[in-house]
Every structure is written in C-alpha cells, then in structure tokens.
Amino acid sequence: xxxEITSEPGSxxxxxxxxxxxxxxxxxxxxxLTMIQHGLEPGDRLPQEKELMAxxxxxxxxxxxxxxxxxxxxxxxxRTGPGGGAFVERMSERRAMSLLGNYLFAKKVTIADIYALxxxxxxxxxxxxMRHIDDAGFRRLEDTIAIYDHEPNDAQERWDQRMAELDFxxxxxxxxxxxxxxFQVRFLQRLLKDLAVCHDIYRQPQPVLRQRGIAFQRDxxxxxxxxxxxxxxxxxxxxxxxxxQQMLALEAEVANRFIEV
Amino acid sequence: xxxEITSEPGSxxxxxxxxxxxxxxxxxxxxxLTMIQHGLEPGDRLPQEKELMAxxxxxxxxxxxxxxxxxxxxxxxxRTGPGGGAFVERMSERRAMSLLGNYLFAKKVTIADIYALxxxxxxxxxxxxMRHIDDAGFRRLEDTIAIYDHEPNDAQERWDQRMAELDFxxxxxxxxxxxxxxFQVRFLQRLLKDLAVCHDIYRQPQPVLRQRGIAFQRDxxxxxxxxxxxxxxxxxxxxxxxxxQQMLALEAEVANRFIEV
DNA sequence: AGATATTTGTTCGTATGTATT
DNA sequence: TAATACATACGAACAAATATC
Numbered sequence: 001x002x003x004e005i006t007s008e009p010g011s012x013x014x015x016x017x018x019x020x021x022x023x024x025x026x027x028x029x030x031x032x033l034t035m036i037q038h039g040l041e042p043g044d045r046l047p048q049e050k051e052l053m054a055x056x057x058x059x060x061x062x063x064x065x066x067x068x069x070x071x072x073x074x075x076x077x078x079r080t081g082p083g084g085g086a087f088v089e090r091m092s093e094r095r096a097m098s099l100l101g102n103y104l105f106a107k108k109v110t111i112a113d114i115y116a117l118x119x120x121x122x123x124x125x126x127x128x129x130m131r132h133i134d135d136a137g138f139r140r141l142e143d144t145i146a147i148y149d150h151e152p153n154d155a156q157e158r159w160d161q162r163m164a165e166l167d168f169x170x171x172x173x174x175x176x177x178x179x180x181x182x183f184q185v186r187f188l189q190r191l192l193k194d195l196a197v198c199h200d201i202y203r204q205p206q207p208v209l210r211q212r213g214i215a216f217q218r219d220x221x222x223x224x225x226x227x228x229x230x231x232x233x234x235x236x237x238x239x240x241x242x243x244x245q246q247m248l249a250l251e252a253e254v255a256n257r258f259i260e261v
Numbered sequence: 262x263x264x265e266i267t268s269e270p271g272s273x274x275x276x277x278x279x280x281x282x283x284x285x286x287x288x289x290x291x292x293x294l295t296m297i298q299h300g301l302e303p304g305d306r307l308p309q310e311k312e313l314m315a316x317x318x319x320x321x322x323x324x325x326x327x328x329x330x331x332x333x334x335x336x337x338x339x340r341t342g343p344g345g346g347a348f349v350e351r352m353s354e355r356r357a358m359s360l361l362g363n364y365l366f367a368k369k370v371t372i373a374d375i376y377a378l379x380x381x382x383x384x385x386x387x388x389x390x391m392r393h394i395d396d397a398g399f400r401r402l403e404d405t406i407a408i409y410d411h412e413p414n415d416a417q418e419r420w421d422q423r424m425a426e427l428d429f430x431x432x433x434x435x436x437x438x439x440x441x442x443x444f445q446v447r448f449l450q451r452l453l454k455d456l457a458v459c460h461d462i463y464r465q466p467q468p469v470l471r472q473r474g475i476a477f478q479r480d481x482x483x484x485x486x487x488x489x490x491x492x493x494x495x496x497x498x499x500x501x502x503x504x505x506q507q508m509l510a511l512e513a514e515v516a517n518r519f520i521e522v
Numbered sequence: 523a524g525a526t527a528t529t530t531g532t533t534c535g536t537a538t539g540t541a542t543t
Numbered sequence: 544t545a546a547t548a549c550a551t552a553c554g555a556a557c558a559a560a561t562a563t564c
Contacts, residue, residue: 022531024329042367049550059533061322064551068285068326072333073363080550081541096364102334103357106303107440116389116439120381128377178377179368180452184445191441284552310530320553325531342561343528 027056027066032075035088046076046086074099097187101194111197111251114188115244122169123236125185129175130224130232137175141221144168149214155203161210162202166193168217201250209246213239288317288327293336296349307337307347335360358448362455370452372459372512376505379449383430384497386446390436391485391493398436399482405429406478409471416464422471423463427454429478462511470507474500 031046040046047055052063067086070076074091078084129137145168148161166189173182173189192198216239223231292307301307308316313324328347331337335352339345390398406429409422427450434443434450453459477500484492 024531048548061325061534062532064322065326065329065531068329069333072330073360075363078550079541080539080548082548083542084540084549090367091364093364096361099334099360100357102336103352103354103444104440106351109441113439113441116385117382117442117445120385121378124377124381178374179365180370180374180449181378183364184378188441283550309528322554323552326551339530340561341528341530341559342563344562345529345560 023058024062024065024069027052027058027063028069030056031066031070035075040088042088042090044088046088048085093183093186096183097190100187101191104191109191109195111192111195111247112244114191114195115240115247117184118188119237119240119244121181121185121188122240123233125173125176125178125181126220126224126232126236127229128178128181129172130227130229132177133172133175133224137171138221138225140171141168141217144171145214145217148210158205159202163193165210165213197251197254198247200254201247204250204254206246206250209243212242216242284319284323285326285330288313288319288324289330291317292327292331296336301349303349303351305349307349309346354444354447357444358451361448362452365452370456372453372456372508373505375449375452375456376501376508378445380498380501380505382442382446382449383501384494386434386437386439386442387481387485387493387497388490389439389442390433391488391490393438394433394436394485398432399486401432402429402478402482405432406475410475419466420463424454426471426474458512458515459508461515462508465511465515467507467511470504473503477503 031052034040035046046052049060049063049067052058052067053060056063058066067076067078070086071078074095075089076086077089078086144164147164152158152161170186170189173185176182176185216235220232220235220239223235292313295301296307307313310321310324310328313319313328314321317324319327328337328339331347332339335356336350337347338350339347405425408425413419413422431447431450434446437443437446477496481493481496481500484496
C-alpha cells in the first residue's frame with residue numbers, strides 16, 4: 001500500500017553481456033515484482049516449483065534458492081503436500097525484529113541509547129494508544145499489572161515480573177494506530193529483554209522501583225481512561241526518566257561487581 | 262553437579278521418526294551458532310561448501326539453501342573462485358532498511374505517522390550529533406545546502422533538491438553515536454524518499470518552504486557550532502513542525518487534484 | 523596478458539517425506 | 544488405508560567466475 005517492496009542494490013541496471021547478478025537473485029526479484037504487480041495478498045498462492053521452473057527456464061535448485069530467499073525475507077511461506085506451494089505472507093513482527101537485531105548486533109547499543117529513545121517514544125505511543133484502547137485493553141493492562149503487584153517469591157518469579165513490566169508497555173503500544181511508532185517502541189522493549197547486560201540487571205532485587213512502577217502504571221491507566229493526553233504524556237515521561245535512572249545505576253553496580261571479582 | 266540433566270515436563274521428546282524442522286534451517290542455525298561461538302568477525306571465512314556438506318552430512322543443494330538464508334539475512338557474503346566461500350559480513354544499513362520496509366509494506370504508513378516520529382527524533386539526533394561533529398562534518402552540511410540554495414531550473418533539479426534536503430538530515434544523523442537513533446531517523450528519511458505519495462508531493466513547486474528550510478538549517482549549523490543544545494533542539498523541532506504542516510497540506514492538495522481528475 | 527586451478531553456480535535425474543483426499 | 548500431489552533432499556556432472564602464476 002504505502003511503498004514498494006524493495007529490491008537489493010544492483011537490481012536496476014542490466015548489463016546485457018555479463019550476468020552481474022546471480023540467476024537465483026534475478027528470479028527472486030522477478031517473483032517479488034509479480035507479487036506487487038498482481039497485488040497478491042497474504043494467503044494467495046504463487047505458481048508451484050514446476051511452473052516456476054518452466055516460467056524462468058531454471059532448474060529446481062535455482063528456483064528453490066529463490067523461494068528460500070523470499071521465505072527468509074518473510075514474503076512467502078512454503079507448504080508441502082497437495083495444494084501446497086509458496087503462499088504470500090506478511091512478515092511477522094517477530095521476524096522483523098530478529099532481522100533488525102542482526103543489523104544492530106555489530107553496533108554497540110547501550111542502555112542509555114535505548115532510553116534516549118524510550119523517553120520520547122513511550123509517552124508518544126501512550127497518547128496514541130489512549131485514543132484507541134477499549135475496555136478489553138484496559139483489562140489486559142490490569143491483568144498484566146497483577147503479575148507483579150506483589151513481592152516475588154523466588155528468582156524466577158522476579159524475572160517473570162520484570163518481563164511482565166515490559167509487557168505492560170507492549171500492550172499499550174498495541175493500541176496505537178501508528179505502526180511505525182508501535183514497532184519501534186516494541187523493538188526497544190525486546191532489546192531490553194535480550195541485552196546481556198539487562199539480564200544481569202533484571203536479576204537484581206529492586207524493591208523500590210517495582211512499587212513506584214506500579215503507581216505510575218495505575219496513574220497512567222486512570223489518565224488514559226480520562227482521556228487526558230497531557231497527563232498521560234507527563235506520567236509516562238516521568239516513568240521513563242526514573243526507569244532510566246534506575247537502570248543506569250544498576251548497570252554501574254553490576255559492572256563494579258564484575259570488576260571486583 | 263551430581264544429578265542428571267532432566268527434560269522439562271512439557272519439553273518435546275524427540276520423535277526419532279519425523280524431523281520437526283527442515284534440514285536446511287537446522288544447518289543455517291547451526292552455522293549461525295558456530296559463527297557466534299567462534300566469535301567470527303567480518304571478513305572471516307566459513308568452511309567451504311564441500312566441508313559443510315561433510316560436516317553436516319548434507320547434499321550440496323541443502324547446504325547452499327542454508328547459506329542462501331544466511332546471505333539474505335546479511336550475515337555472510339559468498340564469493341567464487343580460489344579461496345572463495347562464505348565470508349562473515351555485517352548487514353548494511355541499506356539491507357536493514359530494505360528488510361524493515363518489507364515488514365511495513367503491509368501496514369499503512371502515513372506522512373503523519375512519519376512526522377510524529379521525526380518531530381521528536383530529529384531534534385534528539387541533532388543534539389547528539391552536535392557533540393561529535395567536526396569541521397569536515399560541517400563542510401559536508403554546507404556542501405549539501407549548496408545543492409538547494411537556489412531556484413531549481415527544471416523538474417529534475419527540483420527533485421534533486423528535495424532529496425538533498427533529506428540528505429542534510431542524513432548527514433546530521435551520521436554524527437550521532439546512538440546507532441539505534443541514527444538508524445531510526447535515517448529510515449524515516451528513506452520512507453519519505455520512497456513513499457509513493459511523497460513522490461507526488463515532492464514534484465510540486467514550493468518556493469516558500471525551500472527558503473525557510475535553508476534558514477533553519479543555517480541556524481542549526483550555527484547553534485551546533487556554538488554547542489547550544491537547547492537551541493539546536495528548538496530549531497530542529499520548529500523545522501520539523503513546519504515541514505510536517507507543509508507536507509500534510511500538499512498531501513491534501515495532491516489528493517484533491519487526484520479526485521478532480 | 524593469458525592459462526590454469528579452485529570454488530561457487532546451475533542443471534538434471536531420482537528418491538523420500540508429508541499433507542490432502 | 545491407499546492414492547495423489549506437492550515440497551524436500553540427494554548425487555553426479557557441467558558451467559561460470561575469479562585468484563594466482
């Protein structure tokens with residue numbers, strides 16, 4: 001709808017003499033193109049291997065590599081059996097995050113980097129969500145809070161509570177109609193869940209933050225129910241500022257302990 | 262530890278008969294794992310096809326599909342010839358954006374969505390860049406402005422100027438040390454370049470915006486040179502607010518003209 | 523600059539696995 | 544259960560690209 005599915009660099013110009021590009025990639029791009037031109041939607045089936053082999057005058061292996069490429073890009077899903085073949089699919093958020101994670105793997109992403117973004121985006125997404133959330137949504141938020149509204153009994157429960165705290169924000173983001181913003185916010189949350197440093201941090205007991213966090217989130221729900229955008233924004237901004245402070249402090253603590261040993 | 266490794270209660274007992282996952286994906290993941298375990302860095306070479314075939318007791322086609330998967334994920338690059346094979350590679354920003362674009366393809370992303378993010382992120386990245394930019398950077402910014410500091414002669418030049426205006430922000434983002442923020446900001450810029458609606462908008466003449474844009478950018482450079490974070494933030498915020506306003510107005514105009522026809 | 527060796531890229535034929543009917 | 548239709552996997556051979564001498 002919005003913009004075109006993009007081809008990899010080099011897909012534009014075709015030098016007639018030498019085949020610059022591999023046959024596999026040519027076919028992958030060609031299939032991608034027909035998907036766009038025919039306006040195929042998720043669930044629609046592409047021609048089967050045999051037909052594609054004939055259509056592009058390529059062998060099975062080459063066609064399969066092309067389909068594999070599309071599969072990894074999250075554009076198709078391949079099913080065996082009668083009536084099987086390649087079916088158009090929407091890339092899952094999970095896969096998008098995984099791929100983006102590969103890009104950021106090499107770069108060094110710090111907690112400060114993540115919170116620099118969260119501090120501005122979480123308030124934004126909360127206000128956006130406020131305009132679309134319904135009773136079921138509020139119930140989901142309250143159910144999530146219930147997971148961590150009490151002292152954890154063991155390390156496992158403490159871990160689960162930390163994850164649930166992030167899930168709270170994930171649920172909020174679900175109700176925004178800005179797909180771009182929602183994805184970004186949820187990706188930041190996933191980074192916090194995955195970063196090795198955070199694993200160490202989240203394992204620490206932090207009695208203060210938990211209760212203050214709950215207070216913020218209860219206030220946030222109230223403000224959302226009241227439809228008070230300014231208040232929602234302010235509450236979330238303060239919540240993020242405090243969370244960042246706490247995370248950075250714990251990060252330093254974890255680092256120091258590591259040095260002492 | 263004296264006790265045996267136990268299976269989880271619900272863990273999948275390996276059915277010896279049927280393979281849950283495709284061999285290709287198993288091999289791709291196995292290779293990915295060894296890449297991490299061995300701490301391979303860009304430029305390092307993986308075993309060649311022959312060796313991988315022996316190592317995983319798989320056929321050439323299967324191994325090739327696995328490598329294709331890694332290639333699409335931007336993790337390796339494959340070279341032919343003596344000493345060739347799969348080499349570890351960092352995913353390019355270009356590919357990361359392309360893949361993320363595939364995810365957002367299905368979702369409807371509006372100009373308003375993009376500017377909701379730009380309004381908060383561009384000021385942020387400008388302040389961040391201010392702390393690391395050098396004389397060469399300032400020169401690049403001024404060179405970019407030079408592309409659009411005069412009336413365009415034809416449609417082509419007008420188009421080039423619009424792209425250069427976005428490039429200005431791209432250069433700014435380059436000097437931020439927050440990889441996450443920089444990527445996000447540059448991705449938004451790419452969306453503006455690619456969105457079909459924007460193509461129509463950017464083709465329109467807009468004499469006012471160009472000059473005001475240049476004024477903002479000159480002021481921005483001055484504020485960055487002075488190291489005035491507050492001012493940098495304010496200038497960029499105002500610039501984005503105005504740009505959004507203009508874009509939305511033109512979007513409506515383009516839409517109306519489309520309806521008239 | 524050209525020949526050669528090495529390694530990926532592609533093809534074809536065949537057999538097996540899997541889901542539908 | 545059996546037949547069918549499709550993807551999945553194997554193996555051998557050939558083609559194309561590229562580094563090295």
